[in-house]
Amino acid sequence: MTLAGHNGNLLGLNQEELENLAESLGQPRYRGRQLYHGIYARWIRNFDELTDLNRDFRSALEPHKEIIYPQAERHFCSRDGAVRYLFRLQDSSSVETVYMPDEDRTTLCLSSQVGCAVDCKFCFTAMLGAKRNLTAGEIIGQVLGVAAGQNMVRGARLNLVFMGMGEPMLNLPQVLKAVSILADPKGVGITLRHIAVSTVGILPRIEELALAPMRPKLAISLNASSDEQRSALMPINKKYPLADLMRVCRAYPLRSWEHLMFEYVMLDGCNDSDDDARRVADLLGDLRSRVNLIPYNSGPELPYRAPEFERVLAFQKILTDRRIPTFIRISRGQDIHAACGQLSLSIG
Numbered sequence: 001m002t003l004a005g006h007n008g009n010l011l012g013l014n015q016e017e018l019e020n021l022a023e024s025l026g027q028p029r030y031r032g033r034q035l036y037h038g039i040y041a042r043w044i045r046n047f048d049e050l051t052d053l054n055r056d057f058r059s060a061l062e063p064h065k066e067i068i069y070p071q072a073e074r075h076f077c078s079r080d081g082a083v084r085y086l087f088r089l090q091d092s093s094s095v096e097t098v099y100m101p102d103e104d105r106t107t108l109c110l111s112s113q114v115g116c117a118v119d120c121k122f123c124f125t126a127m128l129g130a131k132r133n134l135t136a137g138e139i140i141g142q143v144l145g146v147a148a149g150q151n152m153v154r155g156a157r158l159n160l161v162f163m164g165m166g167e168p169m170l171n172l173p174q175v176l177k178a179v180s181i182l183a184d185p186k187g188v189g190i191t192l193r194h195i196a197v198s199t200v201g202i203l204p205r206i207e208e209l210a211l212a213p214m215r216p217k218l219a220i221s222l223n224a225s226s227d228e229q230r231s232a233l234m235p236i237n238k239k240y241p242l243a244d245l246m247r248v249c250r251a252y253p254l255r256s257w258e259h260l261m262f263e264y265v266m267l268d269g270c271n272d273s274d275d276d277a278r279r280v281a282d283l284l285g286d287l288r289s290r291v292n293l294i295p296y297n298s299g300p301e302l303p304y305r306a307p308e309f310e311r312v313l314a315f316q317k318i319l320t321d322r323r324i325p326t327f328i329r330i331s332r333g334q335d336i337h338a339a340c341g342q343l344s345l346s347i348g
């Protein structure tokens, strides 16, 4: 197989585009729907396996079109069962995807960009800088590529989280196109309840997401309790300060089953005090929210450390006493640099 990004690659085309393709090759539009079903619901990669397509259509496709997954160049297995995949794309850039199996459901942490422009001070990906946006095909390819690598069966219970490399809101059209295929019952078939997009808070894009017909769940990467603190950790806060972020969160149209998720990376001595917890509680107030506390995953390149676990528990208690459901998330795959904020294409 050649690499993703090839302009004859059908991966990433939606149903309408495949119907148009069928028509352009002199076939009825329903042949495009069969192709869509084969690629996304049956995970087929060779036209030969699409035996429900007529031979004329297959022969017309074969010279110019392919179904190409990103190439899993390397993968690293953690003691805790997580696997970090390094996918190489056609232009030789790379992205990472993390597979995290659990008893009930497997989570895949997806990348939306090569590198990232946002420059959060605690994040290893930020050190790569901005490279480019991924295409919808490259995003879906991470899901199907990991599924193939792990010999997963169709219908496997999956959670997808856009918390890998990149800021998904800065690539919203391609992220939403990918989600529309991933969540389509006739496509990959992972329900929207099991797909989440995490953002630092690019407010115009959150407002755009609110209007999307197929909308994943929204997670906000909060990580601070005041503007001063947040601007130091996340310079984007100078453009979109906390008061504006909270105003947009309050206006966000939650579905009956949905909470706004707030991610809070805990940094020792930086954002983890009781006062921080009280200020976070004040910020979130009566929002229908959940908080995930993520003790920092340290590394030699950055000056931050995780707090003692007692500190994390004390922080959690202040929030839960204010009736804000708050969970402690210990990142998976720390020994393979796959944990939250650690994705940086390191190969050791």
Ligand code: SF4
Residues within 6 Å of the ligand: 116, 117, 118, 119, 120, 123, 124, 125, 126, 164, 165, 166, 167, 200, 341
């Ligand atoms: S935390 Fe996310 S948005 Fe911030 S620099 Fe890292 S990848 Fe980009």
